[in-house]
Amino acid sequence: MTYRADHFTALIDACVLAGALKRNLLLSLAGAELFRPRWSGEILGEMEVAIAKITNGKADTAKQRSAMERAFPEACVSGYEIYIRSIELPDENDRHVLAAAVRTYAQVLVTDNLRDFPKDKTGPFGIEVKSPDEFIADTITLHMPTAFEAIRKMRERLNHPELTASEIILKVEAHGLPQTASLLTENRSFWG
Structure with a gap:
């Protein structure tokens, strides 16, 4: 790469x-x-x-x-x-x-x-x-279209169990990533 x-x-x-x-x-x-x-x-x-x-x-x-x-x-x-x-x-x-x-x-x-x-x-x-929260949120903010496409693809790979966009946001927040969860919530239409 x-x-x-x-x-x-x-x-x-x-x-x-x-x-x-x-x-x-x-x-x-x-x-x-x-x-x-x-x-x-x-x-x-x-x-x-x-x-x-x-x-x-x-x-x-x-x-x-x-x-x-x-x-x-x-x-x-x-x-x-x-x-x-x-x-x-x-x-x-x-x-x-x-x-x-x-x-x-x-x-x-x-x-x-x-x-x-x-x-x-x-x-x-x-x-x-x-x-990790600050870094992930900064990375998403700097490259929104590409970042949300990567997150959408990640979501498609998560199939054991399959997770909805809302479930992913809840998990992200529960894992100590509130800034990232906020970005995902605000931009759900681009990746969810």
């Missing part, structure tokens, strides 16, 4: 990728080439552990990871380990995430753990930290 030069790079944290709905929304938008998604093998490993925990071990996490790797073969960041030691964060276990973002020249780090990536630590690297 080739991306236009004006599309930005976003490193996505494991905590965001673990939830199926957030992951589907983000990867649908990335699949529409609205941004370049990035993660590391370590992030995907953490994602697998989190998915297993969420689903009580019932999900085939290796299959989900493999599907992501096939869909976005250029997304996996390597060579970031050299940056880890020089990075200071409130939680040392998150240093690899910022290191991967630095290595891939990400403009945005998407995470649910905003407090773990304070601006004074990420700003010097030129990396903005955003919640």
Whole structure:
């Protein structure tokens, strides 16, 4: 997949990728080439552990990871380990995430753990930290026709069980994405 030069790079944290709905929304938008998604093998490993925990071990996490790797073969960041030691964060276990973002020249780090990536630590690297809700809403707003087409296609893929537009909006809101839910509600005719 080739991306236009004006599309930005976003490193996505494991905590965001673990939830199926957030992951589907983000990867649908990335699949529409609205941004370049990035993660590391370590992030995907953490994602697998989190998915297993969420689903009580019932999900085939290796299959989900493999599907992501096939869909976005250029997304996996390597060579970031050299940056880890020089990075200071409130939680040392998150240093690899910022290191991967630095290595891939990400403009945005998407995470649910905003407090773990304070601006004074990420700003010097030129990396903005955003919640998944803010990031998804911003991406939709910047590219409305393409974004809504990607979301419409995502909705068509969700057939176990099939969800109505109203059900998707309720799920999006229930998963902590109120800005995104509002955009979907206001523009239902374009994707629902």
